[in-house]
Amino acid sequence: MREILVERSLPRxxxxxxxxxxxxxxxxxxxxxxxxxxxxxxxxxxxxWQHVTPLLSGICGSDLSTVDGASSRxxxxxxxxxxxxxxxxxxxxxxxxxxxxxxVVEPVLGCLARGIAPPCAACAAGRKGACERIGFxxxxxxxQTGYCADTGGGWxxxxxxxxxxxxxxxxxxxxxxxxxxxxxxxxxxxAFVGAVQPGERVVVLGSGTLGLTTLAALRHHAHxxxxxxxxxxxxxxxxxxxxxADQVVxxxxxxxxxxxxxxxxxxxxxxxTSRLTGxxxxxxxxxxxxxxxxxxxxxxxxxxxxxxVGMPGTxxxxxxxxxxxxxxxxxxxxxxxxxxxxxxxxxxxxAFELVAxxxxxxxxxxxxxxxxxxxxxxxxxxxxxRGAVKVVFDIGRSSTPxxxxxxxxxxxxxxxxxxxxxxxxxxxxEKLETNA
Amino acid sequence: xxxxPGFVLEVDRSTPPTLFWHGEGWRLERLPVGSRVVYxxxxxxxxxxxxxxxxxxxxxxxGDSAPLSSLLHAGxxxxxxxxxxxxxxxxxxxxDVRQRVVEAVLDAAAAAGVDDVVLxxxxxxxxxxxxxxxxxxxxxxVFDAFAPHxxxxxxxxxxxxxxxxxxxxxxxxxxxxxxxxxxxxxLVYVNINLVAMDGGHKSVATGLASYxxxxxxxxxxxxxxxxxxxxxxxSELHSSNWRMGxxxxxxxxxxxxxxxxxxxxxxxxxxxFLQKREWEWxxxxxxTFHATSTALERTPAAMKRQIFQSIRSPxxxxxxxxxxxxxxxDLTLADVHRQQLVHVDGQADVLTMGLPYICxxxxxxxxxxxxxxxxxxxYFFNLYQGKPLVREGGVCIMSHPTPWAFNPVHHxxxxxxxxxxxxxxxxxxEIEAKYEESFATDPWYVHLYRTSNAYHxxxxxxxxxxxxxxxxxxxxxxxxxxxxxxxxxxxxxxASSLADALEMAEDVVGRDPTITHLHNPPLFxxxxx
Numbered sequence: 001m002r003e004i005l006v007e008r009s010l011p012r013x014x015x016x017x018x019x020x021x022x023x024x025x026x027x028x029x030x031x032x033x034x035x036x037x038x039x040x041x042x043x044x045x046x047x048x049w050q051h052v053t054p055l056l057s058g059i060c061g062s063d064l065s066t067v068d069g070a071s072s073r074x075x076x077x078x079x080x081x082x083x084x085x086x087x088x089x090x091x092x093x094x095x096x097x098x099x100x101x102x103x104v105v106e107p108v109l110g111c112l113a114r115g116i117a118p119p120c121a122a123c124a125a126g127r128k129g130a131c132e133r134i135g136f137x138x139x140x141x142x143x144q145t146g147y148c149a150d151t152g153g154g155w156x157x158x159x160x161x162x163x164x165x166x167x168x169x170x171x172x173x174x175x176x177x178x179x180x181x182x183x184x185x186x187x188x189x190x191a192f193v194g195a196v197q198p199g200e201r202v203v204v205l206g207s208g209t210l211g212l213t214t215l216a217a218l219r220h221h222a223h224x225x226x227x228x229x230x231x232x233x234x235x236x237x238x239x240x241x242x243x244x245a246d247q248v249v250x251x252x253x254x255x256x257x258x259x260x261x262x263x264x265x266x267x268x269x270x271x272x273t274s275r276l277t278g279x280x281x282x283x284x285x286x287x288x289x290x291x292x293x294x295x296x297x298x299x300x301x302x303x304x305x306x307x308x309v310g311m312p313g314t315x316x317x318x319x320x321x322x323x324x325x326x327x328x329x330x331x332x333x334x335x336x337x338x339x340x341x342x343x344x345x346x347x348x349x350x351a352f353e354l355v356a357x358x359x360x361x362x363x364x365x366x367x368x369x370x371x372x373x374x375x376x377x378x379x380x381x382x383x384x385x386r387g388a389v390k391v392v393f394d395i396g397r398s399s400t401p402x403x404x405x406x407x408x409x410x411x412x413x414x415x416x417x418x419x420x421x422x423x424x425x426x427x428x429x430e431k432l433e434t435n436a
Numbered sequence: 437x438x439x440x441p442g443f444v445l446e447v448d449r450s451t452p453p454t455l456f457w458h459g460e461g462w463r464l465e466r467l468p469v470g471s472r473v474v475y476x477x478x479x480x481x482x483x484x485x486x487x488x489x490x491x492x493x494x495x496x497x498x499g500d501s502a503p504l505s506s507l508l509h510a511g512x513x514x515x516x517x518x519x520x521x522x523x524x525x526x527x528x529x530x531x532d533v534r535q536r537v538v539e540a541v542l543d544a545a546a547a548a549g550v551d552d553v554v555l556x557x558x559x560x561x562x563x564x565x566x567x568x569x570x571x572x573x574x575x576x577x578v579f580d581a582f583a584p585h586x587x588x589x590x591x592x593x594x595x596x597x598x599x600x601x602x603x604x605x606x607x608x609x610x611x612x613x614x615x616x617x618x619x620x621x622x623l624v625y626v627n628i629n630l631v632a633m634d635g636g637h638k639s640v641a642t643g644l645a646s647y648x649x650x651x652x653x654x655x656x657x658x659x660x661x662x663x664x665x666x667x668x669x670x671s672e673l674h675s676s677n678w679r680m681g682x683x684x685x686x687x688x689x690x691x692x693x694x695x696x697x698x699x700x701x702x703x704x705x706x707x708x709f710l711q712k713r714e715w716e717w718x719x720x721x722x723x724t725f726h727a728t729s730t731a732l733e734r735t736p737a738a739m740k741r742q743i744f745q746s747i748r749s750p751x752x753x754x755x756x757x758x759x760x761x762x763x764x765x766d767l768t769l770a771d772v773h774r775q776q777l778v779h780v781d782g783q784a785d786v787l788t789m790g791l792p793y794i795c796x797x798x799x800x801x802x803x804x805x806x807x808x809x810x811x812x813x814x815y816f817f818n819l820y821q822g823k824p825l826v827r828e829g830g831v832c833i834m835s836h837p838t839p840w841a842f843n844p845v846h847h848x849x850x851x852x853x854x855x856x857x858x859x860x861x862x863x864x865x866e867i868e869a870k871y872e873e874s875f876a877t878d879p880w881y882v883h884l885y886r887t888s889n890a891y892h893x894x895x896x897x898x899x900x901x902x903x904x905x906x907x908x909x910x911x912x913x914x915x916x917x918x919x920x921x922x923x924x925x926x927x928x929x930x931a932s933s934l935a936d937a938l939e940m941a942e943d944v945v946g947r948d949p950t951i952t953h954l955h956n957p958p959l960f961x962x963x964x965x
Contacts, residue, residue, distance in 0.1 A: 253855050256851060257852075257855070259880060260874075263874075263878050263880065264880065
């Protein structure tokens with residue numbers, strides 16, 4: 001079996017961090033403690049576990065943070081090395097009662113998966129993301145599949161998953177759509193955490209996968225009075241508009257746009273707009289950086305909410321406005337169960353519905369074989385700039401990248417489109433970036 | 437020797453390249469053989485003794501007005517309103533004509549024993565002037581006598597207690613003007629009539645009015661029905677102002693109008709080539725042109741702006757009339773026409789123009805892209821009477837760097853208009869319907885207009901409406917040498933050279949189009965038949 005293995009090596013993580021600081025996101029991939037490894041089939045940790053062969057596995061922003069050595073040390077106690085990255089997974093079950101079924105893996109490793117009985121209060125309530133026994137039980141520590149030494153992860157051609165983690169994929173849902181279910185579930189959970197009330201004005205900061213799916217989630221599960229998306233790149237702006245943003249602005253336009261939207265006053269000091277006195281009701285920070293959090297605090301109204309959706313690390317931000325304006329800072333991690341008007345629903349069930357309703361498979365922009373993981377990770381690190389949103393691994397396919405639109409059953413695909421003009425960077429992938 | 441009138445040159449093989457203004461600089465362009473270049477008239481001579489002419493006008497008023505001295509008496513409440521920083525262009529060398537007139541009026545008031553005199557800069561919805569700008573316009577003597585005592589005001593169209601509603605015209609137009617002006621025993625208005633649009637009833641009905649009142653004529657419909665707004669008798673903008681002005685008079689507001697005209701001596705002697713015909717450039721002109729062009733190429737944009745904004749025009753007073761508004765304005769218009777009218781025979785397929793660094797709304801500021809559009813398609817396009825210089829469906833080619841740059845203090849709402857509104861649509865009617873009110877009533881813009889040096893929140897809309905007639909008339913607008921993204925945001929086509937622009941124009945108007953170039957400024961008014 002092949003897998004992209006992450007080993008514990010502080011010097012190499014430090015080197016990756018330095019490289020990323022110079023080269024930008026995913027810049028650490030060449031020096032990070034990351035390699036394509038062969039190994040025996042992973043043993044099943046218990047009776048309700050199955051082997052799963054991934055079909056597609058996405059590259060998430062948190063994966064990039066890991067590769068760049070930028071993840072918070074907070075996670076050290078809840079991951080176990082070596083681990084295999086990849087938690088956005090659609091695959092086929094190899095054995096057990098679901099053998100042959102196409103499934104999406106819900107990666108959070110809660111009490112049930114860990115063999116802990118009775119489960120903690122959060123898991124008992126279906127809120128697996130808030131599990132209080134994380135790191136305990138018969139599994140090695142690992143908050144999710146993809147960070148646990150015992151389970152493997154999606155960047156491989158085989159992992160193990162607990163029956164409670166598996167969601168059968170409807171036949172009509174394509175793999176491209178199914179691989180979007182996990183990030184969409186994160187976005188839906190964030191939308192519920194934000195508890196946007198009808199008519200409230202909302203900013204979604206960041207228009208990568210998480211930002212765009214959050215937009216879709218807000219449009220489907222809330223009734224904001226105005227939904228402003230912040231997007232850097234043309235494809236992101238286009239997608240943000242298509243997924244329901246009322247207004248799409250560039251990062252440097254945000255403060256002015258919010259001031260206009262809310263008719264806020266501003267405390268000017270030589271400039272016309274500086275330090276808004278009002279702001280929007282809720283900001284969804286789908287980036288998780290120091291600057292995005294500072295921007296969030298700059299445009300949220302007194303008494304408003306900032307929901308951290310993108311995974312932050314150690315950030316440096318002036319919290320004086322949070323204090324003085326009594327802003328609520330809320331984390332939104334993973335998923336579980338949501339209180340909907342129709343009762344309590346599994347976030348993943350809601351995500352399956354939203355992926356289909358909002359046609360979120362269009363966010364999948366490029367596929368790579370495992371062998372070309374460094375290219376794939378670099379592409380994901382510069383996705384927006386290169387006109388892409390979600391980059392995925394296409395497991396078990398030929399090492400030739402498959403063109404979007406080509407039949408998924410093709411095992412030795414041939415390129416049927418006219419080749420684009422070669423570039424020095426990636427002669428074939430530029431075409432792969434084209435969105436539907 | 438009397439000054440030569442304006443002139444239409446037909447370009448032939450011996451014609452030297454033509455000067456095009458290009459923001460803080462200029463370009464020499466070879467126009468195709470057969471193109472026409474319309475040159476302004478030469479400056480008319482200045483009045484030999486402007487102060488005497490002013491005093492004479494005040495005591496020999498036009499129309500049914502009594503002489504100023506007989507309208508002033510001890511105990512009278514007198515307000516003197518004057519045109520703001522948007523006139524003249526470029527700002528004139530001291531003493532400014534407003535200083536001369538205001539000093540003469542104050543002398544008369546003092547002689548009559550009038551104590552209650554207030555000066556008001558007639559801003560309409562323009563930005564407040566700085567102290568330096570006020571001092572330049574009025575002179576230190578006036579400024580120091582009034583400003584420290586709070587007697588030098590700037591009109592505040594958003595002061596609910598400072599404006600008074602005088603009624604509605606028979607067309608339902610609200611007339612709401614400065615309370616101080618309306619409640620004075622005498623309102624003296626001091627104009628600079630740089631172009632034919634200025635003055636008349638527009639002075640008070642716009643300059644001292646509120647947004648509620650101004651919106652009745654500063655709108656898309658009015659601008660599209662003004663052919664052009666430089667021709668008072670074919671301008672709906674003026675018709676509306678005239679209705680308002682007559683209502684103001686009927687409401688009992690006593691106005692003593694003073695209008696002044698300036699000659700076309702626009703640029704100081706070191707830039708004399710700018711107001712000469714190219715084949716008449718002397719060796720010194722050519723040397724100056726090349727030296728300044730070379731130096732400007734190496735000068736940072738901000739410094740270039742500073743250099744050009746420091747230019748003071750040698751404009752000189754050519755006439756002054758005072759008295760009843762309409763009678764005065766008729767005399768003034770005749771003088772403006774005498775200096776500025778140039779007869780042009782027929783329209784062209786393509787109109788070219790070089791846009792300079794300044795327009796009425798960027799004095800001591802940045803010519804942002806919206807102002808570029810307004811200067812070209814609002815002001816220059818409308819410098820006609822009869823019919824436009826370019827045929828319907830024709831192409832307008834403008835030369836300007838059109839930087840994506842704004843002065844955030846002067847033009848805060850412009851930035852949002854450019855970033856938010858024009859990103860969505862460039863259709864003036866759609867913009868007016870969807871966005872005007874929210875910008876006009878935005879409390880932040882209102883605050884900045886009233887307390888800072890910001891144009892009113894609605895002002896960028898008016899700039900866009902000013903373009904409405906041209907946008908309706910033209911088949912395409914091309915900007916040569918502009919910031920491509922900014923030009924596209926305006927809805928125009930960018931071109932890197934005049935040759936490229938002319939080739940692009942052929943896609944719209946066909947091959948071998950007729951071309952007319954507006955060799956402007958100095959400003960003139962084309963009389964197109």
